[in-house]
Amino acid sequence: MTILAALLIAATPVSIADCASPAPLAEPWTSWSQSGQARAGAQAHGAPALILGRPVVATLIPAAHIQFATPPGKGAKEGYGGLFTLSLKQPARVGIALDGPAWVDVVTGAEAVASVQHGHGPACSGIRKIVWFDLPTGRHLVQIAGSKAATVRVMAADAKANQPVG
Template sequence: MASLLPTPDIIYAAHPAKPGASLSNGGIFAFNVRTPGRYRVVLGAPAWIDVLNGTTPAVSVAHDHGPDCSGIRKMVDFDLKPGRYLLQVSGNSATTLALMVAHAPTSISAKI
């Protein structure tokens, strides 16, 4: 669970595409990518996210939501190279947010 601050109290590395209202909350979180590939940002509530390499936003390659009753509200995939990234969250109504960044499969195959 990540703690968020009121939006006016945050100095973002790059202006969020959707910063939210003055009463919304957000935060900045750092993560490292060691292996190139697809990474998924998962949120437990609605919010806007930006993944930055320095101040350059990464381009999302897929969007989805989790299964009903899963607690997963939003999933956004990015193809990332090794390096340090910032995850900027904005526009959340609560002061806490379940979030995760994980290496994501590029395809799913099943054996029958």
């Protein structure tokens, strides 16, 4: 029973409220605490852009009002969500980070892109989850669904941002 309790504690993300001070973040998340503002889109046309390395606090929309390009993996009919665009000049492994629980999908063309990795952000960082996608050059749609909160901090980051070349 003790092992099970330890595993449950290890699997639970540390809330920033449980920390004495926020943890300093390494690349590509160093700008996580900056605060842009955005209102999530209800449809792909006109959805606001996410810019790599620039977090926003997004006001979300009731999920029933969103025209998702593909059905979200979870939570499509519950809570809040929204749509964002993300444009890439070159292929990249991109992480989408959120500060709260919600489902994240990336759609390229008419197809949902499979995630390649997911997990929690660093302890005491305020990043609850990061979902990684290998994305080609071009325009993508980021779908957020199933948030119980009407706002979420979201950031897209290139895994190789500011990494040494060599």
